[in-house]
Amino acid sequence: MLKLTLAQLNVTVGDIEGNVTKMIAAAQKAREDGSQLVVFPELSLTGYYPGDLLEDPSFLARVDEGLAALQQASRQLRDLFWVVGAPVHRDGPGKRLHNALLVLKAGEVVLRYAKQLLPTYNIFDERRHFEPGPDQARVLRIGDCGVGFLICEDGWNDEGLDYAINPFERLRDAAPDLVVSINASPSNIGKREQRHQIFGAASRRHSLPILYVNQIGGHDQLVYDGASFAVQPEAGVVFEAQRFSEDVTTLRFEDGRFASAGGDELPKVSPAGLPTMEFYRQQIILGLQDYARRCGFRRVVVGSSGGIDSALTLALAVQALGSDNVTAITMPSKFSSAGSVDDSATLCDNLGIELLHHPIADLVAGYARQFESSFASPLQGLALENLQARIRGTVLMEYSNSFGHLLLTTGNKSEISVGYCTLYGDTNGGLGLIGDLYKTEVFALSRHLNEQAGRELIPVAIIDKPPSAELAPGQQDTDSLPPYPVLDEVLKLQIEGTRLARWEHEQASAFMASLTATDDGRALVTRVRQMIGRNEYKRRQAPPILRVRALAFGTGRQMPIAAKHL
Known part of the structure; x- marks a missing residue:
């Protein structure tokens, strides 16, 4: 014995x-x-x-x-x-x-x-x-x-x-x-x-x-x-x-x-693991707890846009560190809807965390004036949209530097895959909690947190509203991207391929076969692949993300930047 x-x-x-x-x-x-x-x-x-x-x-x-x-x-x-x-x-x-x-x-x-x-x-x-x-x-x-x-x-x-x-x-x-x-x-x-x-x-x-x-x-x-x-x-x-x-x-x-x-008989071990969303929740919480502790942080700060990504990030941070150690900052511009600001307030009330207000409209206007004065050209289009994200990123880093909070970035895997994020803006931060979750999984995990709590931690208004960066009038994510249920199935095969679970690979393969049966579908897949390839430089400069899937961005996926991907 x-x-x-x-x-x-x-x-x-x-x-x-x-x-x-x-x-x-x-x-x-x-x-x-x-x-x-x-x-x-x-x-x-x-x-x-x-x-x-x-x-x-x-x-x-x-x-x-x-x-x-x-x-x-x-x-x-x-x-x-x-x-x-x-x-x-x-x-x-x-x-x-x-x-x-x-x-x-x-x-x-x-x-x-x-x-x-x-x-x-x-x-x-x-x-x-x-x-x-x-x-x-x-x-x-x-x-x-x-x-x-x-x-x-x-x-x-x-x-x-x-x-x-x-x-x-x-x-x-x-x-x-x-x-x-x-x-x-x-x-x-x-x-x-x-x-x-x-x-x-x-x-x-x-x-x-x-x-x-x-x-x-x-x-x-x-x-x-x-x-x-x-x-x-x-x-x-x-x-x-x-x-x-x-x-x-x-x-x-x-x-x-x-x-x-x-010497007693051991209890039976269930072959079933945790449900997927509960697994994600527990993995992310432990990952944040240990990352913060080992890097010397007690508190975190998150930019609260009133959207689903920042809402889920805040909710997970509260579960990991407690509401007293989580701060949210809302930074409305002239394009921010009143509903988004109100949704941020409701979210933070539900989570029991402090919400600070730092409007950026005057800062954006000042940058635009000086840009036109210096370069004899108006600041407009994509440059103006990205400026708003970069000002918000700068404000968050100012807060982090001044008060010692770890800044959590809020990008999800779908957006990171295709570069639907602003370098030195919403990519600022020390750690990403949801960067290995596809957007459809962000919605699913948000609903899971609410079900687990037996109440609305994340307001249903946030979960149900069409995703938008709110960097231009009436902007929605679908203006630039395919619908997320379509995009995510394409991304799963392109990013993870055979590393997907068998059922997930079969599902994505069947979806892709149906999609590529048409000229429009084939063009969409080509466009997505091009976006993945040309945005490698953004991923290389992004903060680390907590890995929950078999292949995540970071050390597990090593791709060249200056290369022809198609």
Whole structure:
């Protein structure tokens, strides 16, 4: 029988001392629970992912100090094995580091395993800093149990589709009683179910029980949902840790089966994940909480236009940080409707937040006068429209600088995709909460928040009104863009393609087939593709956005700017 503790921790990238403190506290709890083994996530010492900090000698020196501190702590808990993720030095040609799993016992490193499969797709770029480990299994005897080890990507290639090496085959040949996989698997819609499917299939194929321990927390644009789990070959997933929350839980492993620490049968794990909109809500809230906390912000500010995007951003910010820490600013121009200003006031009353008024009509007029005086040409058309957005962006940054609030940008994925935003205007900010939500999803999530609250957090008047930037008389988004239900289906295939969930890909493909059956439809698709390509420069300069889908703008999508896209 083996008692083991999974330590699903919210570590901070680069905070070696803080991470060590968290790990020691979890190890002490493991000892109190009578565990023989405590398991931490991938790169738990540094947080995932340190990026080019791994090229900084002073950072690597702190990593060495942190590892020494963990070894010293393990001397005080002599009977406990610690499974730790850390970058470690290596000799020979190639990169100077391994992404490693170390097992500590009584101050000594009793096993070292280097990650073999280093992902270089989507948001991952591990080959930039690490050398692959040797193609071999590592197994350690703990009591009467043989424990084999994997690191994240090593377990994702059991179908043999992405790499020539399959570490699961080596483990099967080594015949451990249990496999422990340490992970930093970022969350997106459908990811939990994908993990269960891949590791459940591998468990059945190789007759290997698996303990999967994942990182939790928001790190820049990525959010890790935790949801660590245990899987048995015949029963499938039999345990799941908390999602979007730290969790330190002790289990019993005996005769190939997992049970509670006291030996009781574990509660059933539902195969269904969170409903899509609730998943988005929880992912965004955790992402904002950790981003603000780690960057040193307690309060945020949002420009409130009376539209759906800023309304949803404000509502999510309140849920993440509390109403006392959220400020809204309305900045009407001569083109702003009275309804939009009134809607902003109603929204802020519903959310219990302060709404400040900063009209910009005089500023716009002053800019226009000086422009014509200096350049002998009136300021008009697109330049005048963008000026309003840039003045609003400047006002918001003035407020941020003066009062210390983090400015949240409010663009959605549909508008960011086609460049329906103003560079240095509404793209100003430190973080975008809804930049990975298509516009149709913005509406759906807004309705979900209201349903969940049992009242109107976001006024129905905002949800129902036609979207408009209100930068010109009578302007509506459909003056420049196809209707969002049409645009979004086109964008899904163009931006995410086969990374869409199967049902979503089939739906978008069927819609696209119908659309391109006509000359007008084909022309629309070509126009959208052109807009996507020529607005890459805006996305490159935009703030980070919280990722909720399989492919988001940012580090996961790398496209050239000066290129012919069609």
